[in-house]
Amino acid sequence: MxxxxxxxxxxxxxxxxxxxxxxxxxxxxxxxxxxxxxxxxxxxxxxxxxxxxxxxxxxxxxxxxxxxxxxxxxxxxxxxxPEQNGPWQVDYRDNNYAERIGWQEIVVEPASGIRLLDSSAPTTDISDALRHYPDDLLQSPPTADHAAFRFELGAAPVSIPASSPSSVPSPAASPSNDPFAALITIPALGPGALLLALLAAFGWGAAHALTPGHGKTIVAAYLIGSRGTVQQAVFLGLATTLTHTTGVFLLGLLTLFASRYIVPEQLYPWLGVLSGLLVVSIGLSLFRHRLAGGLFGQNTPHQHHHHADHGHHHPHDHQHDHHHHHYHDHAHDHDHGHSHVPNTTITWRNLLALGISGGLIPCPSALVVMLSAIALQRVGFGLLLVIAFSLGLAGVLTIIGVVWVQAASLFEQFSQNNHRLKAFIGHGRWFQVLPAASALFITLVGLGVTIQALTQTSLFNG
Known part of the structure; x- marks a missing residue:
């Protein structure tokens, strides 16, 4: 365990x-x-x-x-x-811990004097009898609970080819070598050691954010499609930090005081389902808002009709070198410097929901740190480490959001000044459909997250 x-x-x-x-x-x-x-x-x-x-x-x-x-x-x-002359056909099934999520490996290894004729399970152990686990399989560990094999008495064991690529040994890492979790065991905590520990926790949180997941793609799609600002990207990061820290602390308390009723590995998939549903609701909300405004901007107030008289209803001779005495101000050049992206309203509610979705599933290492802090009576230090870790995780999400916001703005400005690029993207038509496309993309990603999480719940594994 x-x-x-x-x-x-x-x-x-x-x-x-x-x-x-x-x-x-x-x-x-x-x-x-x-x-x-x-x-x-x-x-x-x-x-x-x-x-x-x-x-x-x-x-x-x-x-x-x-x-x-x-x-x-x-x-x-x-x-x-049973006594018999021919080969034996054996079926093995292990139903222990069927409701739990974890590494389940079955290996059929012939002993001396046994000739293995066929096996549905590999003959090679990839985890050193559950002592070391390959890094490349930690995100999707084997879940074998059944094996069928056929054997007979022979002079020497005969190995058969592995039944799947997962049976090929690969470099393994000990599960006890998590540098972030090791921080809680630092014996002396002077100001310098505390600062270094918090910086290390921040760094490990940032590194953890770069691993698959954590909504980086969703954040980018949302901020680009909704024309988010730097301030909104920062708010998104802070919401993720608060959610992740609170989630780790609450799950630690549940593990400590409600261990007979709540098993963390059973709760994680349901948190994933909730996270995915939040993303789906955000995507649908954006898509509905986009449809209400017109899919290609035809019903938005930002539409321009470039007629020769520009629709002015006051007398002047329309020379471009005189002063207009009316209360609006725009140049009469037909290459207006406005954005072709429809003004999709970004709401703080959606931002908060996206931040909650990104931090809703606590990192297992952070939960281990919190439980270790409770066991070692270093709750304050453990909470600081989790906060620093969460800040590192959210900081990466914030930076990614800011970079995409700035990149989208620069690309739009560049396209307006480049006639060939403008013609290629259809004079802003591509930008106009971008919010609807990003909303649809967010919805599909959320559905994928939800379905994947559901397959790990007791509904499919109970």
Whole structure:
């Protein structure tokens, strides 16, 4: 078990409430676990159900992130096969922790004197028996709970090709080497050490924001399509910071005080669903507003009709070198310097919803830091680290938003001064359809996030 479920399980194991797990408490829990484990293991040889007998079980605690521990249970088990001359066809299914999200790997490795003829599972272990995990699979870990294989007695084991590319070993990283989570264990906290720790947390938050997810594409599409400003991009970053910090703190409290009712890995997918639905609502709101104003700007008040008389209803000889005595001011050049992007109103409500969506799913490392801070009685320091981490994460989103806002503005200005580019994009027609296109894009991305999160919930995995 990883750090968070081990943290939750600690109170269940510590039956005498002395804040440590005694050998008798380990054995008591292990015996209960073995009963449940055996009931959830199905092993069949052909049409015959096999009885699985666990042998030499062990329960150990190993160092994890942020000074927390991980729990490891190892079980050797045997089962008697029916007597027959031909090959054995075996089906194995593990229904333990079916409701939990995590790394589930099954490996079929032939022992000495066994010839493996066929297997649906790989023969190569890629996680060192759940000790080290490949970096490239952490975002989408294997979820194997079933294997079918066929074997016979032979002189020596025969390896078969791996059933999937995921069985190929790749460089692995220990889950206990998270530099951000390690900050909470710094022993001395003078002013200099505190400042360095906060700067490091800020840097790790910024680096984390550059990994896939966190709504960077959505932020860019929203600010460009809605003609956002630098101030609005900054507000978006602050909303993300506040949401992420609050989410980590609240989820930490739920993990601490409601561990029997709420499991973080079950809650994460539903937070993803909520985040995706927020994005969908923002996209639909923008698209509806754009349709109300005319998809190509034909109903917007920014429309110009370049007739020769410019629609003036006051007498003058229309010479361009005299002074007009009327209360408006524009040049009579037909290349007006106005924007061709329709004036799509950007609302603070949508900005806040987008910020909440970006920070709604707490980073697991930040949650580990918060739980470590509680366990080590360093809540103030842990909260500062989480705030610095959230600021780094939101800072990257803010910078991305500002860059895209400025880039869109510069591109629009450049296109107005470049006749060839203006002709290529249809004299502003491309800019006029941009808000509707970005709104539709945001909606589709939100739907994708929602569907992906739903597939990880108990509705599909229960």
């Amino acid at each position: 990883a750090e968070i479920p081990t943290f939750q399980l600690h109170s269940e194991l510590d039956t005498n409430n002395n804040n440590r797990i005694d050998p008798a408490e380990r054995e008591q829990y292990l015996n209960r676990f073995l009963t449940t484990w055996r009931d959830n293991i199905q092993l069949r040889a052909g049409e015959i159900d096999l009885l699985v007998e666990p042998t030499a079980p062990s329960l150990t605690f190993e160092p994890g992130q942020g000074g927390l521990e991980t729990l490891r249970i190892e079980i050797n088990a045997i089962a008697a096969l």
